[in-house]
Amino acid sequence: MSYAYLFKYIIIGDTGVGKSCLLLQFTDKRFQPVHDLTIGVEFGARMINIDGKQIKLQIWDTAGQESFRSITRSYYRGAAGALLVYDITRRETFEHLASWLEDARQHANPAMTIMLIGNKADLAHRRAVTTEEGEQFAKENGLVFLETSAKTAVNVEEAFINTARAIHSKIQSGVFDVSNESYGIKVGYGAGGAAGAAPGTVRPGDAAPQQTSSCCS
Amino acid sequence: MPAVRHGHGLCECCAPTAAAESLGEVSFARSACAAALSGDYFRVKSLATRTPAVLNEDGCGGSSGYTPLIYAAREGHADVVALLLELGADPNASTTAGSSTALHRAAYMGHGAIVQLFLLQAAPQAAHSQHESLRRWARLKPQQPSSTLEMKGAQLRDGLLCQEQDSLPGGMSREGSTCDRRDAAAPSLVEAVKENWVGAPNRLASHPISELVANSGEEEAIPGDIEDEFEGVCAANASSDDFSDVGDDTGPADTEVVFVKEGVCVFPTPSRRQRIMGRLSLIKQYNCLFICWLPYAAGAVQQDVGSGSGSSDVPSDGGSSNGSAQGATLYAVHPIPLSDVRAIHKHTPPLGQHRITLTLATGVSLPSLYFQNGGVKAFLSCLRLHTPLLRSADDANTYLVNDTADPLQRSLCSLELADVLSGGPSGAAGSAFPACAAGSLAASQWQQGAADGDMGLRAQLSELVDRFQQLTQNARDTASSIFSASMLLGTGGLLPEPQPSMALRSAAAAAALAGGDGSGSSGSSNRSGPGAALERRRSSLEASTDLGVFELIEGGAAAVMGTAAYARPPPLSLAELNTFFDAEGRLTNLAAFKQRVHRGGVEPEARPEAWKLLLGLHAPGSTRAERQAEVERRRQAYQQLRSQWRGMSETQQARCSKWRERRTRIEKDVRRTDCSHRFFARERSQAHTMLRHVLLTYERYNQDLGYVQGMSDLASPCLFVMRSAVAEGGQLANREALGVEAEAFWCFAALMERMESNFSSDSRAMHAQLLALRSLVQLLDPPLFAHLEAHDCLSFFFCYRWLLIDFKREFAFDEVLRLWEALWAGVPGLNLFVVVAVLEHHRRRILSEVFEFDAMLKFCVELSGRLRLEPLLRDAEVLATYAGDAGRDIVATSVAALL
């Protein structure tokens, strides 16, 4: 499978907010109400298409509990995008956003694109955080904001793809030096004249370039 | 049985009168020895369990030194050997007459599987002390057992055995033997062979080469000072005078000694204080070339005074001269057809002794043969005249003798390793080490990982880093434990010797690490002068360790270990478990029980009881009745603890935010635990309720810790196993459920005693373990360590989940049960060695595909569900043996750091 770029994403937020469910919904298009809690980190990947370019998202689904924070910090390095997730039905998960943001700012590349996600939007009747509050927080901290439901899939595609789009436009406008991997971007084969294949990316001969992805849409 | 065979007069049990003798036979027939001899597993077991003393008896009240273990080993009853070792039989017990241990016996008889059993099962020291014999004899099934020479070799061994068997108590003589031993001293193998052959010319079909060898070994022995110079190479057409005894049906024309080299020696111990001098020869018979090295006569073992100044204060490695003589024979390379040799590795350093190492087709390497007076080149050119030698493309010092061998085997055994040595396809290992010393780099990583601002923890961690560095350094300073461990498995020489640059690099890395402050290069330059040569040797030892491990795991695991050799006993059944108890139900031999569990695991029906014993819920000395009472007491205690939260009023709960938060967390996580397992598959099932109760109660029981994610993963197997003790299926009545919960709770609590520190808020224990792991990898596999170091992976965070919950997420549920049993029953720190084993199993891919921390983490996370438990357990154990004292120190330090 060829791609122009590989973006590393990291999903962060309190335990139980639905990070793993969001990932599963995005990669497998299904909602599994019960699955094991995350210890350490899990991985997912999917190919998307932005402006005709194939982009591979490599997504790190981290564990939310505080006791894993010290280990989670080591995962930020080289992430191009982050989904910062809270649960709209549990206020404390919203209140912890600041400390998550601080971690991200401290350990991630400053240019990392952060998307704020209010998840479990399907549970509107149990809402404990208003949409406005979410918007407000995002605005204050320069984040993009969306309310999603991993259960109904509302806004899940958008959450991941909009983030990718933002990263992509940063590349286009030259904010990122794509040859510097600390931005969380790797150039794949087919990027057209970009730096040679980096380790972990698709190498010449693996597949014909410009093929449409079979796993995305 | 005619008394003549007992004429040695040593065996007290064999009285001269026929009556007494037959009495002896009767009692012998009832003994554990007889049961072991006939391979009667259950009889041995019941006899030895009832009366452990029989483990040390020869079956007829004598002092022959024979034990059931020796009999079982000799006869090839691997299951009985395993059983006896588990029951605590002394692996070092030896016969009075021949000082033969069970391991010797198994080796003589070619029972490779049993030899391996000793390696793995016997106390490491025991295996260690006997490893020399192992090295020589650990030839598992030869590839061409039909070769006449092999058969001959077997006969020779039998011949020797027959001689010893003659001295067996209880009239267990070998039919048709006419050996007559005249003196009590154990003869060297060569003597024995000769004596045997001379004494029984009709019984053993004579064989030119055997004769030749037997005689030459004996007659050419240079008495006295054999340290002196030798004549050097005897030319390819050795005079037949040397072999004047040769005379047989085939005629000398068919047998030609094409090469002889005197003064070729073996160093039996790592310290090199001893050497065994001997003769290397190449013999051609018909069109077959044989290679052979035999020690000179007994007494050829030299205390090498030249090698060290302080030799007097060093205890002799070989023990008594008798032992040494015997040791010498163990090294004998009886004629091996070249077709059985896979590779010859030459090592000809500009300074120091030249040597060769033979690697057999079975994957076993024989001890290096040192050419005291040079001549490696002559040897190889002579060899080349008679057999095609192919220089390995990967290593100019390795000659592949049978390059037509199965290409798959070949690629497994040599090519990959060469890749690794030369830096791999990536060239990674060839890249320069980062200027930053590993120690300080790692320390800073940990500090970054540790809770920010916690200066105390930071300080402690860097102190710990220092301590581990010290340990690793110490290990390098002695290097012997590792070195002998690698010798133990006879793997060291299979692979091309590392290029000097590699060895030096690894030494430099070690020095840099020891320096820990970026002063790596100055650290190693401190070691110039007299220490430099020593350093050089050390680094080559280290390198051979790398090779050993690598070869063990990836190259020839099957060949070296022998798949059959690792005969995993069946899981411990309930019936067998009961045999470990005495009449009152006391566990008589905890060590044997653990050993048994460790090796084979436990049947599901025996698990509840076995787990309680393993976790220490039941004292091993407790009687059945006491345990029964304990269960009741525990149930009440549990009920009381549980009522602490059950009885909490709404208002009380409302005032305790910590409790509320933890309760919510537990409730959510219980549903997210082992979701796919049938036991928990139904949501809101009784299993969930019980798991919730257990965790909530534990929160009350240990409020400082409370509840941390990962704990539900540890509690669920406890619950599952304790639930299995009660009739399967359906809902449990409340009372029964309480009982199950109580037992599960106490099991979990006991498990948490072991694991609790993993969950402490400052992650101190996790950091300590990761540091220990780092040291172990550095110790056991420097190239892998260097690779991880070069790619910023020294934090070992990629092993975090493995260690946090003891691989709970990496294996299927049932495998986890088996793994945990093995860990609880095994040596401390075995979990760390399992981690190292996982890395070793995937070493090749790590070296060739992983170039950054992210990739390493992803690689490791994705191993989940793809690991093979039994090989990992086996290799973890081998690695622990390899690591020896240094490994134990590292583990102990990490454990101490938790306190």
Ligand SMILES: Nc1nc2c(ncn2[C@@H]2O[C@H](COP(=O)(O)OP(=O)(O)OP(=O)(O)O)[C@@H](O)[C@H]2O)c(=O)[nH]1
């Ligand atoms: N109704 C609803 N429930 C959701 C949604 N997303 C997740 N959940 C539920 O929330 C629970 C927790 O979700 P997870 O995805 O496991 O949470 P997480 O953030 O990965 O938690 P950690 O792995 O512990 O960090 C799941 O069991 C789901 O049933 C959602 O969009 N709607």
Ligand SMILES: [Mg+2]
């Ligand atoms: Mg999760």
